[in-house]
Each structure stands twice: as C-alpha cells, then as structure tokens.
Amino acid sequence: MEMTEPVRCSVDVGSGRLAGGSGRYEKRLSDLASLYADAEAYDALLRDGGDRVVYAVEDLRPSSAPGDMIFGVTRMAPGTVGDEFFLTRGHIHAIANRPEIYYGESGTGLMLMESPAGETRIVEVGARVVCYVPPFWIHRSVNVGPDDLVMTFAYPADSGQDYDIIARSGGMAQRVLRTGDGGWRAVPNASYRPRTADDVARVLASAA
Ligand SMILES: O=P(O)(O)OC[C@H]1O[C@H](O)[C@H](O)[C@@H](O)[C@@H]1O
C-alpha cells in the first residue's frame, strides 16, 4: 500500500489563510446574486461598493478517497446587503450523511443549519468554539460581526457539495438580519418553498 506523507499547515488567523494548503477559491459579491432578499440593495452595493470578495476558502485535499479528509480555512468579510448579513452559498453534502467540523479562529459568526424537512438550527461561532454540523444538515456560514470571520473546517474527502438544494427551495427557511442594537435576528424567508416528503426521502436516501 502507498502511504501518504503527513502534512503540516499553519492557519494565519489575520489573513484567514492556510499556509501549506493547495487550493483556493473566492466568492465575490457578483457570484452571490439572488442569495439576498433585497435585490435593490444588492444592485446598489455592487454598483457603489464594487465587486468585493465576500469570502475566500483555502484548503488541502489530500485525495477524494472515502475515509480521507479535506480541511481548510474560510475567511468571510463583514457586511450586509440591506439588513441581511454576508453569507456563504451554503450546501448539503452530496453524500448527505457526511458531517463537518468548524473551529472559530476569529470574528463572530453563525452556522445556519436546516434539516431536509425544514427545521432550523443556529450555532454561534467565535474564537475557540467548535461547531459540529451533523450528517444531513444543510449548512451556511453568516458573518454577524464587524470584523472578518475566520474558521477552520474539516470534512470527509468524499462528501462533495450540493448547492442546488438551497436554490430549489427558494433559499433557506430563515434569513439572518441585523438589529438596531448591533445584534442579529433570524426571520422567516418569504420566498422559501418547503421540500415535499418525496424530496426529503430522496435526500435521506442519497447517503452511501
Ligand atoms: O461551499 P460554500 O457554501 O461556498 O461555502 C464555503 C465553504 O468552504 C468550505 O468548502 C467548507 O468546507 C464549507 O463547508 C464552507 O461552507
């Protein structure tokens, strides 16, 4: 059997980078059209504020073999579109029973999770907080603070990501908005279309 060499990576919390990682992708505001409730505020921010990087991910993917692991760092900028905080696209794992761990490095954020049947759970993430995303939960990160949100993550290498599950239901069931006093609140998403019992059964059956 061919042995893989161990790897040492360091997390640069200030820049949100994984030194020694091999992959990187960025999502700019223009990549995130239709995620936000307030389309006018989105257009205005893109026009007046420029096409800024909303989040960047650096990771190491040793392989995609079952049992292997992918890990990396996500850095999310602070900001809002209208009253809605910056968020990641969000997904369920393509093999839906694969879990994920997030570890807060800096900043203040939320892990917004939704079960296939439409239940919402929110875990607050800050420095030195671990968030466990169990199998079968759709997940998306939200930066609810004034600074960058930096999180280290790890998940099984064969998980994959299904982004379309969120688009198909008109977004996630809840949106996260700022409050007047600098906090956040979750409110129902008016565009949300719950999954049917058949849809839910299909998601649960997708696990290998
Ligand atoms: O994959 P996105 O929804 O664009 O978000 C950014 C993502 O970075 C990594 O891939 C993490 O493992 C994901 O769980 C995280 O959500």
Ligand SMILES: [Fe+2]
């Ligand atoms: Fe994930």
